[in-house]
Amino acid sequence: MDQVRDLARKERPKLIWCGGTAVPRTIDFPAFAEIARETGAVLAADVAHIAGLIAGGAHPSPVGHADVISTTTHKTLRGPRGAMIMSTAEHAKAIDKAVFPGLQGGPHNHTTAAIAVALREAAQPDFPAYARQIVANAKALAAALTERGYDLVSGGTDNHLILIDLTNKGVAGKPAAKALDLAGIELNHNAVPFDPRKPFDPSGLRLGTAAITTRGLTEERMPRIAAWLDEVVQAVAKDDDAVFDRVAAEIRELLADHPMPGWAPAS
Ligand SMILES: Cc1ncc(COP(=O)(O)O)c(C=O)c1O
Known part of the structure; x- marks a missing residue:
């Protein structure tokens, strides 16, 4: 300021x-x-x-x-x-x-x-609980990622959003985001402060917890999500495509118990 x-x-x-x-x-x-x-x-x-x-x-x-x-x-x-x-x-x-x-x-x-x-x-009485849970999930996910050696911009989060600097993992943001997409984790590649890489091929990943909170996931699930993310990022470095399919299947299994409210897949 x-x-x-x-x-x-x-x-x-x-x-x-x-x-x-x-x-x-x-x-x-x-x-x-x-x-x-x-x-x-x-x-x-x-x-x-x-x-x-x-x-x-x-x-x-x-x-x-x-x-x-x-x-x-x-x-x-x-x-x-x-x-x-x-x-x-x-x-x-x-x-x-x-x-x-x-x-x-x-x-x-x-x-x-x-x-x-x-x-x-x-404006409904339960919305504040949703908002609080988004932040609680983001903090739990940030802590789990930090534990796995991820370098978070500003060291953590106060809100729904986490910005990861992947430099210490030896992987760029774009290939990591693409692999995570294949593995069922939606986020985007993003520049980090003072990024030495170009904006269209930056060093970071940006992710948020609003959607998984809507599906009813709470803090205790965040270490598992961090583990999946870590597995996929490591697989990018090793070019290990089989990991993406396995993680996607595991995520599908978890989310089968947490359907999107108001929506059901055609049977
Ligand atoms: C701070 C801020 N304002 C406005 C926008 C515009 O949103 P959209 O492009 O989704 O309409 C964004 C998109 O990420 C944003 O981050």
Whole structure:
């Protein structure tokens, strides 16, 4: 935050954005707000990743700190692919005008209806338990990965997200993500801070626990997931394809007892 303050004092931006796509730690909205106030900037918070955690009380809210809040609706908020922009009354007119007719065409009413359903779900009394469980699972998974020698950016996580730097494993992010996909573990290759590799062939993996939490997995399953991930990453280094199929079968077996809510495979 000292760097943010120094940069804002030097550059005097009109707008400061906080939030991020691979930030495993709590975003300090009051600190950003103080810097924005001091330097005369509008503060916008992009809470796309953590919107569900905020709704469930598992991450502090930017409301009352940021002038503008943007979010997608399909990450931890667990809704359809879509987005929302919230703002103070001061900026509402300008944002409405920029969105339509500036950027958006006709309304996608089906998506808007699905967002309403997602928000209703997020307002139910059991949603905070879901949000807390996402974080508990991420912390347990982070601990299990650390135990297996994985180098986690920032040393762990406060939210749903883990960013692994694979450099010490001798494997790049892209082949690891591809192998994990074959083995039934969905995540993505991702750059890590000060990544010596190129952005399209980076050193890291980014993964989150929202989906497995929705399927009812809890902390005690995380060491097994870390073990599978480790097996597959080691198999990439050794080019051992048979491991991917075996891990995929083992994961299918585990998830057969944890079906996706509201969905069943055709029999
Ligand atoms: C912080 C942040 N904002 C916005 C987006 C946009 O989301 P999408 O491309 O899924 O619509 C992302 C995607 O990862 C994100 O990480």
